[in-house]
Amino acid sequence: MSLRIVVTVKYVPDATGDRHFADDLTVDRDDVDGLLSELDEYAVEQALQIAENADDAEVTVLTVGPEDAKDALRKALSMGADKAIHVEDDDLHGTDAIGTSLVLAKAIEKAGYDVVISGMASTDGTMGIVPALVAERLGVPQVTLLSEIAVEDGKVTGRRDGDAASEQLEASLPAVVSVTDQSGEARYPSFKGIMAAKKKPVESWDLSDLDIEAEEVGLEGAFTKVEAATARPARTAGTIVKDEGEGGKQLAEFLAGQKFI
Amino acid sequence: MAEVLVYVDHVDGAVRKPTLEVLTLARRIGEPVAVALGAGAAATAATLAEHGAVKVLTSEAAEFADYLVVPKVDALQAAYEAVSPAAVLLPTSADAKEIAARLALRIGSGIITDAIDVEAGSDGPVATQSVFAASFTTKSVVSKGTPVITVKPNSAPVEAAPAAGAVEELSVSFSALATGTKVVSRTPRESTGRPELTEAAIVVSGGRGVNGAENFAIIEALADELGAAVGASRAAVDAGWYPHTNQVGQTGKSVSPQLYIANGISGAIQHRAGMQTSKTIVAVNKDAEAPIFELADYGVVGDLFQVVPQLTEEIKARKG
Numbered sequence: 001m002s003l004r005i006v007v008t009v010k011y012v013p014d015a016t017g018d019r020h021f022a023d024d025l026t027v028d029r030d031d032v033d034g035l036l037s038e039l040d041e042y043a044v045e046q047a048l049q050i051a052e053n054a055d056d057a058e059v060t061v062l063t064v065g066p067e068d069a070k071d072a073l074r075k076a077l078s079m080g081a082d083k084a085i086h087v088e089d090d091d092l093h094g095t096d097a098i099g100t101s102l103v104l105a106k107a108i109e110k111a112g113y114d115v116v117i118s119g120m121a122s123t124d125g126t127m128g129i130v131p132a133l134v135a136e137r138l139g140v141p142q143v144t145l146l147s148e149i150a151v152e153d154g155k156v157t158g159r160r161d162g163d164a165a166s167e168q169l170e171a172s173l174p175a176v177v178s179v180t181d182q183s184g185e186a187r188y189p190s191f192k193g194i195m196a197a198k199k200k201p202v203e204s205w206d207l208s209d210l211d212i213e214a215e216e217v218g219l220e221g222a223f224t225k226v227e228a229a230t231a232r233p234a235r236t237a238g239t240i241v242k243d244e245g246e247g248g249k250q251l252a253e254f255l256a257g258q259k260f261i
Numbered sequence: 262m263a264e265v266l267v268y269v270d271h272v273d274g275a276v277r278k279p280t281l282e283v284l285t286l287a288r289r290i291g292e293p294v295a296v297a298l299g300a301g302a303a304a305t306a307a308t309l310a311e312h313g314a315v316k317v318l319t320s321e322a323a324e325f326a327d328y329l330v331v332p333k334v335d336a337l338q339a340a341y342e343a344v345s346p347a348a349v350l351l352p353t354s355a356d357a358k359e360i361a362a363r364l365a366l367r368i369g370s371g372i373i374t375d376a377i378d379v380e381a382g383s384d385g386p387v388a389t390q391s392v393f394a395a396s397f398t399t400k401s402v403v404s405k406g407t408p409v410i411t412v413k414p415n416s417a418p419v420e421a422a423p424a425a426g427a428v429e430e431l432s433v434s435f436s437a438l439a440t441g442t443k444v445v446s447r448t449p450r451e452s453t454g455r456p457e458l459t460e461a462a463i464v465v466s467g468g469r470g471v472n473g474a475e476n477f478a479i480i481e482a483l484a485d486e487l488g489a490a491v492g493a494s495r496a497a498v499d500a501g502w503y504p505h506t507n508q509v510g511q512t513g514k515s516v517s518p519q520l521y522i523a524n525g526i527s528g529a530i531q532h533r534a535g536m537q538t539s540k541t542i543v544a545v546n547k548d549a550e551a552p553i554f555e556l557a558d559y560g561v562v563g564d565l566f567q568v569v570p571q572l573t574e575e576i577k578a579r580k581g
Contacts, residue, residue, distance in 0.1 A: 141441030229392075243564065254543070
């Protein structure tokens with residue numbers, strides 16, 4: 001039977017743009033250009049490599065987000081994924097990580113899966129907890145933050161590099177996996193890939209397709225509330241000196257004045 | 262007074278500093294009850310008591326080391342049910358964030374990660390976070406359930422606040438999921454003898470300008486003179502000059518030391534995301550136009566191969 005791989009991806013505001021908050025204190029997704037979260041490209045790459053090494057596999061990319069989020073799916077399809085699912089619903093606006101994991105878990109179950117692959121975190125929220133939440137909801141092993149991954153014989157194995165130690169992990173499928181930016185450079189879409197992506201199927205699901213009530217998600221359903229968002233005051237201009245041969249000593253003088261030495 | 266659960270990050274009984282910082286914040290909200298898991302858990306009690314833990318719940322079951330994350334979630338949930346705390350606080354780490362998230366889901370609560378401050382509020386604890394590469398600061402509350410909050414290292418001072426620290430054995434029954442992901446082997450990191458990057462009071466980093474693995478010796482020499490941790494930019498790590506575990510930035514570690522010294526680092530958004538909340542920032546770079554100088558409290562436009570060794574020598578001389 002075919003190995004069913006579902007890759008979760010997120011469409012995020014460009015980190016090099018001027019990111020800010022909307023009036024309702026959600027992330028403003030209108031005024032800044034969006035793109036497939038860079039860290040999710042690593043997940044797409046590993047999914048494609050696992051599929052290439054399997055006898056028979058299918059890679060489905062899944063996103064939850066507004067209309068524009070299709071761009072993220074299109075990018076993943078042009079890299080080589082087979083099909084895409086876009087969960088889109090006006091009631092999703094303002095959904096937090098807990099709510100997002102509900103939508104993803106329901107969609108993953110509906111799509112059918114053997115292995116779910118995610119990036120290590122999004123580049124906007126940066127929490128890095130959605131894979132663990134999805135694993136908890138699906139009731140399957142979590143094999144997260146892998147820098148090396150292999151899927152064979154109904155098992156996933158990989159290396160998780162922690163602060164104190166590097167761990168070799170193993171779990172039976174089905175499982176939820178996340179990969180780091182150390183897992184291997186993501187491929188660039190080829191011209192052929194970009195053309196082929198235009199013909200690949202993108203399914204659209206809304207909350208009713210997933211039997212989720214509007215109150216369970218969105219700003220209303222959120223378990224956390226942002227009460228205030230303040231732009232960080234610009235750092236006061238520091239002292240910049242040009243090294244004329246004494247730069248190191250001048251720097252030492254500054255550090256001494258600040259009581260660091 | 263309400264109790265606050267504090268998850269203890271320790272290595273074989275040695276409590277890591279961020280846990281003590283979390284105890285400082287926990288005492289603002291209630292009486293800290295610490296939860297220490299795994300080999301050496303009971304040995305954490307004395308340190309935790311010195312810093313305000315009224316109770317220390319321990320379990321040394323083998324499952325904590327043999328399987329990933331879920332056994333710890335089971336244990337923290339058991340502690341939560343035994344204590345009925347006003348909040349659950351954890352020092353941020355990759356493991357702790359995942360443990361916190363799964364606990365929050367199980368107990369029907371919201372979760373806030375990477376707080377840089379936690380204060381008591383009229384509707385429960387208010388968490389401050391630094392977002393969008395530290396260009397914004399937000400204040401958030403958990404609006405449903407018992408707040409579960411992870412706190413970034415260096416977000417609070419370590420304070421002595423002696424308390425009873427009574428040790429109690431925590432009884433944990435592991436869920437079927439607990440043994441889902443096996444830790445087949447574990448290779449401890451080789452100690453460099455330097456402080457842990459995220460915990461260090463001073464971080465000395467090198468970037469593209471260091472221009473080679475062998476040249477990191479001058480970054481390390483300065484770090485050692487200051488008792489600092491060594492960091493590296495993504496460019497330096499991608500080039501293979503320094504290990505990924507030392508990477509500072511969006512896809513590496515986020516640090517918030519008292520002093521951050523950036524050498525040969527331009528200061529791209531990717532890097533700023535990981536160090537912009539540092540209290541004092543110093544930069545050494547050949548390029549006067551490098552964006553890192555916009556953040557710097559003190560900057561030297563010059564060749565790091567001249568400036569850094571001179572700085573190291575000068576510090577050595579001043580120490581006498």
